[in-house]
Amino acid sequence: MHAQPDYALLARQLEALLDTRDVLTNMAQTCAFIMQEIPDLNWAGFYLQRQPDTLVLGPFQGKPACNPIPFDKGVCGAAARLRQTQRIDDVHAVADHIACDAASRSELVVPVVVxxxxxxxxxxxxxxxxxxxxxxxxGIEQLVEVFQHHTDLDTSGKL
Known part of the structure; x- marks a missing residue:
């Protein structure tokens, strides 16, 4: 089993890393930071709502990903639709799971609401x-709060 990350320390480190308000830069930096610092991940990335009831792929670290994702499908869709974090122990037990990478077994999806x-x-x-x-x-929800606090997020669908 992996050692528990020190999320308070990671939040301070992410704050220092996000030295611009630029959304694209901060998304890329946040994904790379999480992928580097959180053990046992095979994908970390953002999906953005840029059209109604649909998520489109943003910056990420990992294998090529599924795009787009409708709100009525998968774990990301549920997080978007319900605006609640989804923590799934076994994605294969989720009937409408979208399998972008067959190696993925568990998933955590945190909505970003502005x-x-x-x-x-x-x-x-x-x-x-x-x-x-x-x-x-x-801890990941705390990192998302750091990202939001240090980034100019536009809800018009534009980057």
Whole structure:
């Protein structure tokens, strides 16, 4: 089993890394940072709401990904539709799971909401079943808050 990351330290490190307000730069930096610092991930990236009821692929680290994702499909769609973090121990147990990488076994998806509008989601995949604990969920949600606080997020669908 992996050692538990120090999420408070990671939040401070991400704050220091996000030295611009630029959304594209900060998405790329956040994905790379998470992929480097959080063990046992095989994908980390953003999906953005740039059209109604649909997520489109943004910056990410990992294998090529599925695009687009409708709100009524998969774990990312559920996070977007419900505006609630989705922590899935075994993605193969989810009937409408979208398998971009067959190696993925567990998933954590955190919605990004700006001024009561869904901006997008941060999606993390792991090849390990039950990879994400409640502590991981709270820590990743904290990293998303750091990202939001340090980034100019436009909900018009433009980058």
């Amino acid at each position: 001024d009561d509008r869904l901006w997008g989601v941060l999606d993390l995949d792991s090849p390990l079943e039950r990879r994400f604990s409640a502590t991981d969920q709270a």
